Amino acid sequence: MGLKFYPVEAEHKKPMRLSRYFLPILRETPKEAEIVSHRLMLRAGMIRQEAAGIYAWLPLGLRVLQKVGQIVREEMDRAGAIELLMPTLQLADLWRESGRYEAYGPEMLRIKDRHERELLYGPTNEDMITEIFRASVRSYRDLPKILYHIQWKFRDEQRPRFGVMRGREFLMKDAYSFDVDEASARLSYRRMFVSYLRIFARMGLRAIPMRAETGPIGGDLSHEFIILAQTGESAVFCHSDFLQLPIPGADTDYDGDLSPIIEEWTRLYAATEDVHDKARFEAETPEDKRIHTRGIEVGQVFYFGDKYSKPMQSLIAGPDGVERPFQGGSYGVGVSRLVGALIEANHDENGIIWPESVAPFKIGIANLKVGDGPTDTACLEIYRALETAGVEALYDDTDERPGAKFAKLDLIGLPYQIIVGPKGLAEGKVELKSRATGARQMLSPAEAIAHFSAA
RNA sequence: CGGGGUAUAGCGCAGCCUGGUAGCGCGGAAGUUUUGGGUACUUCAGGUCGCAGGUUCGAAUCCUGCUGCCCCGACCA
Incomplete structure (x- = not known):
């Protein structure tokens, strides 16, 4: 019995008649919506809140969410990352192995199944990807690798707000790099860094990489990608030349030397308020080039070395035959958050202005x-x-x-x-x-x- | 998690203080009208007044507890 194939035309989004569509426009603004993107998303029938920080994506909003996700996907693929899909629910035991189960705190939603097995709704996937990776990769010959997925995450924020900009459930692209040594890992970091410049530029956003604290995920090299917006959540300081810097082209060779691009994009001063160094800012940046405004974080890149590979014993044999933990990094893009950020950056008194x-x-x-x-x-x-x-x-x-x-x-x-x-x-x-x-x-x-x- | 609010129709609100069985605007339906920047009018439909107790002849209204949601702060993609 042979397989039978049914060829179909390539799918693309078709036009739509509004009379047959589902677009629940609100003439008045629901009172809970404080910032402009939240108000406009509710009024334009893009989302509906189902619980604090948890939203249903209605047809119009879903189309935008999918387009943002698709741009991220295309640029990840271009940079040589490989897509997979990990589940939303994870076993607590996995997180105990990496030592993070107790460390993570009440932000993590913990669940029990009918057998009293402890589960959690994943807030991130370092532990799981490490487990997947170590099951099959043992040799430096298989490296480097960058794996990513686009999946819903849950963080039980104490205070969700700003609509999808800070929801509890959110759609995120997270990529993970695997390298045999630090020098190689830094090359992976650069690939993702350059890829991020392109991702945000393709959405019409100018995201500025800012030196960042590494936060609970850990590591010693990290940048936050921040778009400037008056309504942003944190104060930022940067050199105005960032607004002029060229975006790497679609023909960028990700296997080539990316250091000139990195140099250009990290040379100038840029920092969020929590790591801001006023003296350095003023020393490095001419007065008429200083920008002090607010920003929205839309992505973050980390290098964290053997933070997960070591406790989880994900070992790679090097050319010398010696096994050692792989050197890792993780790279996030807030896909659902970007939809809100895009509106913050593109609207007027009459509504949204989509790129x-x-x-x-x-x-x-x-x-x-x-x-x-x-x-x-x-x-x-x-x-x-x-x-x-x-x-x-x-x-x-x-x-x-x-x-x-x-x-x-x-x-x-x-x-x-x-x-x-x-x-x-x-x-x-x-x-x-x-x-x-x-x-x-x-x-x-x-x-x-x-x-x-x-x- | 601290502090402060709030909960009445799909949305925005009034009614609560001084208990008597719920109302306005928008939106929805039907119609007339209008026709290039949210037209005007008429009629209609739509609510266990967040939940559970209590007080009372009677509770949206007073009391107690709980829950949801929002805002400020701390925290965070």
Whole structure:
């Protein structure tokens, strides 16, 4: 009996008619939402809170979450990291072996199953990845390796707040590097560092690597990647030239020498307030180049050596035949947090302004007079043409007032709006509006379609 | 975890002080109207007043306990 294959077309996100979609817009802001990203995510129907720090991702929010995750995935893969998927629940015994079970404290959610086995909802995966790695890798010949996954984590924060920016349950990419010695481990660290520059840049964010304390995970080399935002959680100090530094290209050779990039991006002063050295800042940074603002941490890279490999006896035989613990690092990106951070960085008084790379849809089509023959026809023509071209569009075919449609489209922040109504059509035109700039141009429907289907 | 709030319809709120069986706006449904930046009007539907005790003839309202949620701080991706 042979296997039978059913070929299917490659999936891509299709356009959607709003009348068939699920987009629960709120006109008023729920009172619990304090910061702008939280307010806008609730109002735009992206998320719904189910418990303190625990959210359901509604369709619009999910699309953004998946796009952010996909960019992270593509850049991890480009840097040579390998994706796997570890479970959310872990055995307590694993954490006892690394010595972290008692150390972690009440932030860790501890659970018992029906057999009274002690489990925990993973707040991170160093212990588990070490266990997976040691089961099969024993030789330096198999190194270096970088493994990662994108998985939900849980940290029982004493005080969750800021919506998805500091939830208890959160989606995180965490990567782990395995090397035979420190020199090699530092090369892995550099790969991840450069990869992070690209990840955030692709989302339209300028993330600045700042020297960081190593925190409970441990180690002696660490950077936090921080985006500048007035509403950020911590005060930051940095050199303004960071805003100008070039982002490594997609053609960056991750097997080559990355040190020039690292040098360029770590030369200038950048620190969060907890490690800020005022004297050094002022000595190294000219007065007119000093930035003092607030920032949101969106990623962190650690080198932690044998912190886990040693207690867990994950040993690698080197070229000399001697076994030693591998040298490790871990590299996190807060995927769900980034969705909030993106809104903090991209909004105005009317709502969200998505960068194209993470927008839930690229275009919103507003039918200003549903039921009017020529208007309906023109909208459908555009909608179908975009569908054929594989352009993600949301067609507002609901029977609402034009003003309500404009407000809704501005709120959910799709990069482009195609506005179709009888007035414009009388001239043979539809309006194309950029959400970011507010620029409008009148085009024929065919021109509007060509504007997006060419690329 | 300390401190402070709050809990009444999907959302935002009033009613509580001075107990008498629940109301407003938005949203939803039906309709008329309107038609390029959240139109106006009419009608309708929707609530075990967080939970459990207690006081009382009677509790959203007073008392006790519990829980959820929010804010400030400490802490954290």
